[in-house]
Amino acid sequence: MNDINRTRIKYVVFPIIALLIIIATSIPLYLFFHFNYRVYIPIIVFMSGIIIMFIGAWWDFGAKKFISDVFKTHMELNEDDLEYVYKQQFIMMLIYIGIGFLYFLIAFIIYLVLPLL
Amino acid sequence: MIETVENKSNIENEMLNVKNFYVNFETYDGIVHALDDINFTLKNNEVLGILGESGSGKTTLATAIMGLLPENAGVKGSITLNGKTYLRENDFNSGKKLNRKQLKILDQNLRNIRWKDISIVFQGAMNSFNPVYTIGKQIREVYKLHTDLSDNEIEEKLLKTIRYAGLNKMVINAHPHELSGGMKQRAVIAMALALDPEIVIADEPTTGLDVITQAEIINQLKALKKQGKIKSMIIISHDIGVISQLADHIMVLYAGKIMEYGTSRDIYLNSQNPYTVELLKSYPSIKNAKKHVEGIPGTLPDPINIPEGCIFYERCIYHDAICKQKEPDITYINNEHYSRCYFASKLTEKERVNTDIDGEPIIGTEKKVETKDLVTYFDLKKSMAGSLFSNKERVVRAVDDINIEINRGEILGIVGESGSGKTTLARTIIGLIKPTAGEIIYNFENTNININKIKQRSKEYSVFRKNTQMIFQDPYDALNPKMTVYDIVAEPIIAHRSTNNPGEMLNMVKSTLKEVNLTPPENYLERFPHELSGGERQRVATARALVLNSELIVADEPTSMLDVSLRAGFMNLIKNLRNKNNLSILYISHDIASVYYLSDKIFVMYLGVGVEYGDSKDIVNNPLHPYTKALIKAVPSPTPDWNPGNIDIIGEIGNSINVPKGCRFYDRCIYKQGKCKNEKPPVQKTGTHWYLCHFTQDELDNIKQYMK
Numbered sequence: 123m124n125d126i127n128r129t130r131i132k133y134v135v136f137p138i139i140a141l142l143i144i145i146a147t148s149i150p151l152y153l154f155f156h157f158n159y160r161v162y163i164p165i166i167v168f169m170s171g172i173i174i175m176f177i178g179a180w181w182d183f184g185a186k187k188f189i190s191d192v193f194k195t196h197m198e199l200n201e202d203d204l205e206y207v208y209k210q211q212f213i214m215m216l217i218y219i220g221i222g223f224l225y226f227l228i229a230f231i232i233y234l235v236l237p238l239l
Numbered sequence: 240m241i242e243t244v245e246n247k248s249n250i251e252n253e254m255l256n257v258k259n260f261y262v263n264f265e266t267y268d269g270i271v272h273a274l275d276d277i278n279f280t281l282k283n284n285e286v287l288g289i290l291g292e293s294g295s296g297k298t299t300l301a302t303a304i305m306g307l308l309p310e311n312a313g314v315k316g317s318i319t320l321n322g323k324t325y326l327r328e329n330d331f332n333s334g335k336k337l338n339r340k341q342l343k344i345l346d347q348n349l350r351n352i353r354w355k356d357i358s359i360v361f362q363g364a365m366n367s368f369n370p371v372y373t374i375g376k377q378i379r380e381v382y383k384l385h386t387d388l389s390d391n392e393i394e395e396k397l398l399k400t401i402r403y404a405g406l407n408k409m410v411i412n413a414h415p416h417e418l419s420g421g422m423k424q425r426a427v428i429a430m431a432l433a434l435d436p437e438i439v440i441a442d443e444p445t446t447g448l449d450v451i452t453q454a455e456i457i458n459q460l461k462a463l464k465k466q467g468k469i470k471s472m473i474i475i476s477h478d479i480g481v482i483s484q485l486a487d488h489i490m491v492l493y494a495g496k497i498m499e500y501g502t503s504r505d506i507y508l509n510s511q512n513p514y515t516v517e518l519l520k521s522y523p524s525i526k527n528a529k530k531h532v533e534g535i536p537g538t539l540p541d542p543i544n545i546p547e548g549c550i551f552y553e554r555c556i557y558h559d560a561i562c563k564q565k566e567p568d569i570t571y572i573n574n575e576h577y578s579r580c581y582f583a584s585k586l587t588e589k590e591r592v593n594t595d596i597d598g599e600p601i602i603g604t605e606k607k608v609e610t611k612d613l614v615t616y617f618d619l620k621k622s623m624a625g626s627l628f629s630n631k632e633r634v635v636r637a638v639d640d641i642n643i644e645i646n647r648g649e650i651l652g653i654v655g656e657s658g659s660g661k662t663t664l665a666r667t668i669i670g671l672i673k674p675t676a677g678e679i680i681y682n683f684e685n686t687n688i689n690i691n692k693i694k695q696r697s698k699e700y701s702v703f704r705k706n707t708q709m710i711f712q713d714p715y716d717a718l719n720p721k722m723t724v725y726d727i728v729a730e731p732i733i734a735h736r737s738t739n740n741p742g743e744m745l746n747m748v749k750s751t752l753k754e755v756n757l758t759p760p761e762n763y764l765e766r767f768p769h770e771l772s773g774g775e776r777q778r779v780a781t782a783r784a785l786v787l788n789s790e791l792i793v794a795d796e797p798t799s800m801l802d803v804s805l806r807a808g809f810m811n812l813i814k815n816l817r818n819k820n821n822l823s824i825l826y827i828s829h830d831i832a833s834v835y836y837l838s839d840k841i842f843v844m845y846l847g848v849g850v851e852y853g854d855s856k857d858i859v860n861n862p863l864h865p866y867t868k869a870l871i872k873a874v875p876s877p878t879p880d881w882n883p884g885n886i887d888i889i890g891e892i893g894n895s896i897n898v899p900k901g902c903r904f905y906d907r908c909i910y911k912q913g914k915c916k917n918e919k920p921p922v923q924k925t926g927t928h929w930y931l932c933h934f935t936q937d938e939l940d941n942i943k944q945y946m947k
Binding site: 126128129130133134184185187188191192193195197198199200202205206207210211214220230 | 392412416417617619620622623624625626628629631635639894896
C-alpha cells in the first residue's frame with residue numbers, strides 16, 4: 123500500500139471507530155436494561171452519519187496548516203501544488219460522504235434486520 | 240541682473256517646494272504635532288535623504304507629499320510641484336470639512352499627480368502587493384488607471400519597466416509569495432517607475448532586507464538614477480549607511496522639525512547639530528572596528544506636549560540654560576548647510592560621561608555548550624496532513640552538521656542571511672526544537688548534560704532549563720500585554736520555584752531591573768508593556784532572561800526591531816552584563832557590524848551549514864570564504880565616499896530544500912568550479928580560523944585573476 127492510501131486510512135479510522143463505539147457502548151444497556159436498541163440506535167447512527175458527511179464537507183483535513191507550514195518554511199507552492207491539495211481534499215470529502223452512507227446502511231440494518239434475528 | 244537670472248534658473252530647476260509646512264493630527268488625547276515648520280526644495284536630478292529616528296515624522300512627510308494624509312490631519316503651509324501648488328492649508332480637514340465638490344476637485348488634482356508626477360515605494364515590500372493577483376496584473380493596473388494606452392502598448396511598457404528594475408519577465412506571471420524579499424522590492428520599484436514620474440519617494444526601501452539584497456537594491460537605485468529613469472528622489476530611512484549611499488542632500492528630522500540640512504558630505508563629515516552627531520555615533524560600522532558606540536539616551540518628546548525651547552534639549556550633551564528657554568533659530572554654516580542649534584559651527588568633540596563598559600571580559604576555557612554534528616530537518620511529509628497534501632519531497636535542511644562551542648564568558652556571534660538557519664540553530668540549542676541527529680552537551684553547575692539523553696522530568700532537565708534563557712527578536716510580541724513588568728520578570732522565579740518568599744522575589748526582580756538600567760525599578764514594576772518604549776521592552780525581556788542568573792543567554796536578533804539610537808545602548812548593555820556576570824552569549828544577527836562589535840568569535844552560516852568560523856577580528860579583517868567576503872563587502876559604511884563596487888556574489892539565497900549536492904554556496908559563488916557541484920568541500924584551517932571551501936586563498940586569487 124502506498125503512503126497516500128495509508129494516510130487516507132488513518133483519516134478514515136476516526137469515524138469508523140466512532141461508529142463502533144456508538145454501536146457497542148449501547149449493547150450493555152440493551153442486554154441489561156430495558157433499552158429499545160432497535161428504535162434509538164438507528165436514529166443516533168443515522169444522525170451521526172449526517173454529521174460525518176458535514177465534517178467531510180467542511181473540514182479542511184489539515185490543508186490550512188499544511189499551507190501555512192509550507193509558507194513558514196519558505197517552500198515553493200505553485201498552482202499544481204494547490205490543485206493537488208484541492209484534489210486530495212475532494213477525495214477525502216467523498217470518502218467521508220461514503221462513510222456517512224455506511225452509517226446510514228448500518229442504521230437500516232439495525233432497524234430492519236435486528237428484529238429478524 | 241546676474242542675481243535675477245540665477246534666481247530664475249534656480250526656480251526653473253526646482254521640482255518640489257515644501258514651504259512653512261505643518262501637519263497636526265487631531266486625536267482623543269489631544270493634537271499631535273507631527274511636522275513643524277518644514278521647508279525644503281528638491282531640485283531636478285537631486286536625491287534628498289531624510290534621516291531620523293522612528294516617530295520623527297519622516298513617513299508623515301512622504302504621505303503629505305503624496306496627498307495621502309488621513310482625515311484627522313490638519314495642514315498649514317504649501318507643497319508646490321513644478322511651480323504649481325497642489326496642497327495647501329485648507330485642503331485637509333483643519334477645523335472645517337471640505338464639501339463634496341471641493342473633495343472631488345482635490346481628489347482629481349491628486350490623482351493627476353500621483354504616479355505620473357510623484358510615485359512612492361512604500362515601506363515593507365512584503366505587504367505592498369495584493370497576494371491574490373500576479374505582479375504583472377498589479378503593474379498593468381497603474382497604466383490602466385492613469386493612461387489611455389492600448390493593451391499591446393501596456394504590455395510593451397510593462398516589459399521595459401520590469402527590465403529596468405533588474406527583474407526577469409517570468410516575474411510578470413508570478414504571485415507575490417513566489418518572489419523573494421529582494422525581488423518583491425524590485426517589483427515595487429518597477430511599479431513606482433511605471434509612468435516615468437518626476438519624483439520617486441522611497442520610504443525605507445531596504446528595511447527588512449538582508450545586507451546583500453540591500454546592497455543590490457542600493458546599486459539598482461543608483462543605476463536607475465544614472466540611466467535617468469529616476470529623475471529626482473526622496474529617500475527616507477533610519478539607516479545612516481543606506482542614506483549615505485544614495486543622497487546628495489540630507490535632511491535630519493527630529494520630532495517633526497528639521498534639525499540639520501546639508502549636502503551628504505556636510506552631514507557625515509562636518510555635522511553641526513548635536514542630534515546628527517549623536518545619531519552618527521550610535522551607528523556601529525565595520526569601518527570603525529570595535530570602537531565604542533553610544534546610543535542616545537531618552538526618547539523623543541511627547542508629540543502632544545512639545546516642550547519649550549530646543550526639542551532635543553533633554554537628550555543633548557551640549558545643552559545650556561538658553562536651550563531650555565527659547566527654541567534655537569536656524570544657523571547657516573554655508574549656503575547649503577544649516578543647523579537648528581545655538582552651538583552650530585561651535586560644536587567640539589564631546590563624549591558622553593556614561594560610556595564606560597564595566598570591567599573586561601574573562602573568557603574561560605570551560606565549555607558551556609558544545610554541539611556535535613547537530614542536524615535539524617523539517618520533514619513536512621511526516622505529519623498526517625503533510626503526507627496527504629504533499630506530492631513531492633518536502634524536507635527543509637535547516638541545520639546540517641553544525642559543530643560549535645561556547646566557552647564561559649564568551650559571546651559567539653552567528654551571522655548569515657535570512658533562511659540560513661540561524662534561528663533554527665539557536666532554537667535547537669536551547670531545546671525548543673528537537674534535533675534530527677547530533678548531540679548538544681551543556682556544562683552547568685559542574686555537570687555535563689546531554690539534552691538528547693535526559694528526560695523532561697529529570698533534575699538535569701530543570702538545571703538545563705534554568706540556565707538557558709532566550710531574548711527574542713520582537714520585544715512587542717515577546718511580552719504578555721496583560722502582565723505587569725513585575726509579573727513578567729517574576730514569572731521564571733515562580734516557574735523554577737527559586738523562592739516562595741514574596742519579599743525575596745521582589746528584591747530579585749528589582750535588582751535585575753537595576754542591572755538592565757531600568758532605574759529606579761519601582762517606577763517600572765507596575766507598568767504594562769504598552770507603557771514602555773521599544774528599548775525598555777527589550778530591557779524587560781532581558782531582565783526576564785537574567786533573573787535566574789542563567790549561564791547561557793541566546794539573543795536572537797534582539798536589536799533588529801529597535802531604533803538606531805537604542806541599538807547601541809542595548810548592545811552596550813549586553814556587553815556590560817557579560818563582563819559583570821561572566822555570561823556566555825549566543826548572539827544572532829544578520830547585521831555583521833553589530834555582531835563584530837559584540838562578539839569574540841563569529842560563526843558564518845549559509846543554507847544550514849557553517850561556512851566560516853574564527854575570532855571576530857579575523858573574520859571581519861581577513862574573511863576567507865567567498866560568502867563571508869561578500870557579506871562584509873555589502874555592509875554599507877556611513878560615509879559618502881564608500882563604494883563597495885562589485886559584491887562578488889550571484890543572485891539571492893536559495894531555499895534549504897533542494898540544496899546543491901556539493902558545496903552549499905555553489906549556485907552563488909563566483910569562484911565555482913566543476914568539483915564544487917558534486918563534492919562536499921573540506922575544512923581549510925589556519926589556527927582556530929577555518930572555512931569550508933575546495934580552494935585555498937591563493938587558488939581563489941588565481942581563479943579571480945583568470946576570470947578577469
